[in-house]
Amino acid sequence: MKTLRLAVLGFGNAGRAYARLLLEKDQELRQQYGMAVQVTAIVTGRHGTWEEAAGIDLHRALADFTANSSRTGLEVARDADYDALVELTPLNIATGQPAIDHIRTALRRGKHVISANKGPIAWAYRELKALAEEQKVGFYHETTVMDGAPVFDLVERTLPLARVTEVSGILNTTTNYILEELAAGKDYDAILAEGRRLGFVEADPAMDVEGYDAAAKLTALLNVLMDADLTPDRVERQGIQNITAADIRDAAARGKVIKLLCRGWREGGVLHATVAPAQVDRGSLYATIDSTSSLVSITTDLMGKLSLVEHAPLIEQTGYGILVDTVRLLQRLTGICP
Amino acid sequence: MKTLRLAVLGFGNAGRAYARLLLEKDQELRQQYGMAVQVTAIVTGRHGTWEEAAGIDLHRALADFTANSSRTGLEVARDADYDALVELTPLNIATGQPAIDHIRTALRRGKHVISANKGPIAWAYRELKALAEEQKVGFYHETTVMDGAPVFDLVERTLPLARVTEVSGILNTTTNYILEELAAGKDYDAILAEGRRLGFVEADPAMDVEGYDAAAKLTALLNVLMDADLTPDRVERQGIQNITAADIRDAAARGKVIKLLCRGWREGGVLHATVAPAQVDRGSLYATIDSTSSLVSITTDLMGKLSLVEHAPLIEQTGYGILVDTVRLLQRLTGICP
Numbered sequence: 001m002k003t004l005r006l007a008v009l010g011f012g013n014a015g016r017a018y019a020r021l022l023l024e025k026d027q028e029l030r031q032q033y034g035m036a037v038q039v040t041a042i043v044t045g046r047h048g049t050w051e052e053a054a055g056i057d058l059h060r061a062l063a064d065f066t067a068n069s070s071r072t073g074l075e076v077a078r079d080a081d082y083d084a085l086v087e088l089t090p091l092n093i094a095t096g097q098p099a100i101d102h103i104r105t106a107l108r109r110g111k112h113v114i115s116a117n118k119g120p121i122a123w124a125y126r127e128l129k130a131l132a133e134e135q136k137v138g139f140y141h142e143t144t145v146m147d148g149a150p151v152f153d154l155v156e157r158t159l160p161l162a163r164v165t166e167v168s169g170i171l172n173t174t175t176n177y178i179l180e181e182l183a184a185g186k187d188y189d190a191i192l193a194e195g196r197r198l199g200f201v202e203a204d205p206a207m208d209v210e211g212y213d214a215a216a217k218l219t220a221l222l223n224v225l226m227d228a229d230l231t232p233d234r235v236e237r238q239g240i241q242n243i244t245a246a247d248i249r250d251a252a253a254r255g256k257v258i259k260l261l262c263r264g265w266r267e268g269g270v271l272h273a274t275v276a277p278a279q280v281d282r283g284s285l286y287a288t289i290d291s292t293s294s295l296v297s298i299t300t301d302l303m304g305k306l307s308l309v310e311h312a313p314l315i316e317q318t319g320y321g322i323l324v325d326t327v328r329l330l331q332r333l334t335g336i337c338p
Numbered sequence: 339m340k341t342l343r344l345a346v347l348g349f350g351n352a353g354r355a356y357a358r359l360l361l362e363k364d365q366e367l368r369q370q371y372g373m374a375v376q377v378t379a380i381v382t383g384r385h386g387t388w389e390e391a392a393g394i395d396l397h398r399a400l401a402d403f404t405a406n407s408s409r410t411g412l413e414v415a416r417d418a419d420y421d422a423l424v425e426l427t428p429l430n431i432a433t434g435q436p437a438i439d440h441i442r443t444a445l446r447r448g449k450h451v452i453s454a455n456k457g458p459i460a461w462a463y464r465e466l467k468a469l470a471e472e473q474k475v476g477f478y479h480e481t482t483v484m485d486g487a488p489v490f491d492l493v494e495r496t497l498p499l500a501r502v503t504e505v506s507g508i509l510n511t512t513t514n515y516i517l518e519e520l521a522a523g524k525d526y527d528a529i530l531a532e533g534r535r536l537g538f539v540e541a542d543p544a545m546d547v548e549g550y551d552a553a554a555k556l557t558a559l560l561n562v563l564m565d566a567d568l569t570p571d572r573v574e575r576q577g578i579q580n581i582t583a584a585d586i587r588d589a590a591a592r593g594k595v596i597k598l599l600c601r602g603w604r605e606g607g608v609l610h611a612t613v614a615p616a617q618v619d620r621g622s623l624y625a626t627i628d629s630t631s632s633l634v635s636i637t638t639d640l641m642g643k644l645s646l647v648e649h650a651p652l653i654e655q656t657g658y659g660i661l662v663d664t665v666r667l668l669q670r671l672t673g674i675c676p
Contacts, residue, residue: 150496158488
């Protein structure tokens with residue numbers, strides 16, 4: 001049986017959820033596509049690298065990770081033997097690195113790429129996409145915005161011939177959580193402490209609070225869906241750092257809720273991209289997006305406006321999104337389409 | 339250039355919107371799929387039938403329909419020369435006829451079928467699907483629920499390997515409109531009169547008001563997405579005919595809104611399907627679905643819960659959905675996939 005050999009860079013929660021799904025769906029993938037998926041390299045952040053030309057036993061990798069190599073992610077991308085690179089390393093949102101270098105290296109070698117890392121899509125999409133096309137390889141990135149929810153696939157696979165004219169949404173769960181807790185009357189520092197405990201807030205929440213994460217996601221959406229050539233630093237961006245409990249109470253008194261909204265649209269040939277807190281009606285779709293849920297609304301010339309809501313995802317949904325990208329690659333390799 | 343020859347049964351608003359899109363996207367389809375789409379027969383309800391082996395000029399059909407045949411829809415399905423039947427005839431929701439006969443006839447001849455008619459999907463999906471598979475032809479029906487919004491494609495094309503465990507939604511716009519107007523304090527008869535004028539309410543609104551249309555849509559969803567073998571008469575169904583303005587006021591006083599909800603799920607191997615008015619929280623996603631908008635929420639084992647909202651569609655969106663089904667057929671015929 002033909003195999004698809006993967007080099008996986010990053011083996012945190014999402015990578016482990018993906019590995020569990022590869023095990024669970026192994027037989028089904030073989031049956032549907034006549035190919036076996038093998039992981040021939042896993043590079044972790046702190047537990048070293050495991051390489052195995054015959055395929056790593058993922059049960060063992062999950063239970064008892066055994067490094068046998070000291071190669072870095074870049075070295076594996078550059079020198080290891082694999083068919084597709086799965087890029088799951090931690091994100092430097094201000095540069096997109098080292099993920100961009102990993103992906104560029106793989107694409108230049110004619111390897112397919114699956115990225116769960118939004119940095120490369122926000123900072124270098126056009127270059128990487130062109131490189132993938134030139135090399136005639138696949139480049140998939142469904143989980144870079146809204147976890148495994150099919151945001152990119154919704155447009156690419158279900159809305160053929162339609163042109164996206166506007167994208168909007170609520171894409172950052174940390175700010176969503178903070179605004180909700182402020183509205184519930186809690187103190188800002190207490191919210192951050194509790195949010196860190198629950199895993200909703202990073203040790204340094206600045207990237208979320210200042211709207212930078214949302215801007216990166218909006219940029220990824222616009223680069224892919226509207227053929228923009230945008231970078232996150234060019235998004236007109238305002239975070240929630242200046243929103244006070246009093247602002248939220250004032251808004252509530254007028255039937256409004258404050259949400260961090262993302263919006264991108266073209267007007268007279270010019271692309272606009274904004275991230276900013278907005279007062280939305282309490283009865284609006286935006287207001288219903290609570291805590292870890294998120295929303296993307298997509299307007300097209302042919303299908304009007306559609307909204308996709310992802311309700312309270314778990315890390316398993318990110319693993320699933322990476323699996324879907326793997327399925328898309330198998331479809332490409334085999335010509336077997338749904 | 340190879341052609342895909344269509345026999346179109348029904349040429350009302352949706353059929354005409356579809357014809358306009360076929361004209362508009364003709365070049366793009368030829369470029370992408372290397373095939374030309376031709377309409378070789380159009381059967382109208384009151385203006386006769388037009389057949390043209392070399393392809394009907396759709397500009398002329400739209401501007402000045404010229405019947406040249408007296409064949410009925412069934413006769414065209416049975417005897418005419420075409421590759422795919424496009425079934426857009428008016429629905430008899432209590433039987434699914436004559437659409438089922440049209441489709442069965444076409445499939446038995448080994449013709450592909452596109453249906454915008456939910457009757458066949460609600461009443462005879464399993465039989466027709468099996469027949470299409472046996473004949474190795476395509477059977478597409480995206481517009482039967484939520485116009486052109488990609489409800490079926492969302493699952494089939496963007497959620498591979500996932501199993502649908504629950505479907506819910508607000509699928510009938512007439513009842514949505516009536517409940518809203520009742521909430522606004524209007525009189526029931528005045529609402530119906532105004533609704534008829536605006537095109538939101540049928541001459542005989544019973545099928546909508548009594549929940550039958552919603553039950554047919556729910557049945558279509560469950561038959562396709564959950565492999566149910568359901569018919570609309572077996573849905574546990576309650577309409578809005580007994581909902582009074584006082585009920586709505588009482589609900590509002592408790593922060594609730596009344597909506598006609600559809601829900602289908604499996605429990606212990608048994609499929610449940612219900613349509614009934616429900617009191618939903620004013621701040622819930624359900625409550626935001628106003629007037630002509632609609633909602634489907636889909637829960638799967640691998641991707642959790644996703645919701646798709648279609649905002650205030652026009653008839654053009656139904657035409658687009660039929661075009662998307664045509665694109666899917668072209669993809670099947672050419673092996674060219676996104």
